[in-house]
Amino acid sequence: MEPATIMFYFFEGAAALSAASLIFIRQVFYGALLLIVCLLSLAAIYILAFAEFVAVTQILVYAGGIVVVILFGVMLTAKIGEKPLVVQHGNLFGGILAAASLLAVLLYGLAGHDFTPATAATTMATQNAVQETGFVMMRDFVLPFELAGMLLLMALVGAAVIAARTKNNRAS
Template identity: 40%
Template sequence: MLFYIFAALAVLSGAYMVLTRNLLYAGFSLLVTLLSLAGIYVLLFADFVAVLQLMVYVGGVLVLILFGIMLSSRVHDKSVLSESVNKGWGIIISLLIFIGLAYTITRASFSSLAWIRTGAYADVLGYQKSTVQSIGIKLMTDFVLPFEVASLLLLIALMGAAYIATDKQNV
């Protein structure tokens, strides 16, 4: 029954978020949607994903969106345009970093690490491992490349947001 309450709350607040024209109300509706999704994760015994939902999305991304909405509503007569300079150097450096990371990841032998071998056989050895440990092992072995690519994309987005937020007249 609690699952259906959280699911209905998520769907209704998500629909309100899409249909409203007020950005601040849409941000608060996103808060209700993300909190109800965290409640669904708790009901599904996905403790790590629920805490991650609360910390990353509710605590970080939503606060950033709400601050962006509140700060951008006071900006008048200014256009937010990015001035791209030295695209060639950025592409060359990012390709070199990508090639270096891809080479390092393909040459590494993760299966020889002791903590991965003991974590992989935890069920066989008879002790209970948490979802955090199994997610950590999967992230550092099978999904290390998507994990690193996502972290680089988030870093680039953070640098772009910081650049756009600077006052270009005083720099």
């Protein structure tokens, strides 16, 4: 077996295991740490799927940004010196029924379909992949790119305004 194949299955297993153990985790902090494991394994899988730029963005934005923000949220919504909050489970029957049936339908559909490409698969050029991605982004996708920048600015300003404390809080 090639090393790349071993790495692919290893990271697939890591992503699936960390996601599955998120179900049984009762503390939000450990949940955030498991989310980092899952997202980094997904970044490795992206590299093996010839999507280097997406992988780097995944590491920078998800593992570096979103998980840190989630950890801040966990720490800001916990009282200092108190035992960590144990997350309760609710809606067990409906949730397990919905998720299991969705998984069964998806796996059934995947098993019945052959996804091997019709034409002889030419592998992607890995030589200038990131450069090519940059060209495509700034040439074909420049309008969505700029709109995404505006959306990000609006969302972050809105988040700062919402999270800012005002004087008449009920609790404080």
